[in-house]
Amino acid sequence: MASLMEELLLTMDGERSLYEKLISLNDEKKDSIIYKKLDVLEAITVQEQAIADALLELEKKRQGLMQSIAAVMGHENDQITVSWMIDNLAGQPVEQKKLITARGKLREAADNAQILNFQTQNLLRQAIEMVEFDITLLKSVKQAPQTSNYGKNAETTGDLLGNRGFDAKQ
DSSP: OHHHHHHHHHHHHHHHHHHHHHHHHHHHHHHHHHTTOHHHHHHHHHHHHHHHHHHHHHHHHHHHHHHHHHHHTTOTTSOOOHHHHHHHTTTOHHHHHHHHHHHHHHHHHHHHHHHHHHHHHHHHHHHHHHHHHHHHHHHHHSBOOGGGOBOTTSOBOOOBOOSOOOOTTO
């Protein structure tokens, strides 16, 4: 069981490390959004996807290790969590303390990544709103005023003005 526990701790540390990589990419991602560097944003997104894939693999490995540890402890069919394992390792204070520390670090890194992800999501939402505003503004430059552009049924037609501009020859 000691080797399973060590492998579990290494897996949790690997997950924490990957979350920290996501956190470190976040500042660069924010700058690329703010300064509209789409090529940089695309490269960061590719890196984030690779990290997310690696996190998924480590999570599956962690779940498998916890099931194996539970089987060794005689709890094969129970729903196993790290907190459950901490509670059931009361007789082994050294392993229990290591697991508490690893869980705390992993939870902190995951929470920080989630907060930064939420902030980036809001930043992207604002950037999209600005793009939509710019598109609406550009469309309205060529659109006739609504009060002077009515059709047969007294509804606005939304027709665009032609490329006439000012005729200087008159």
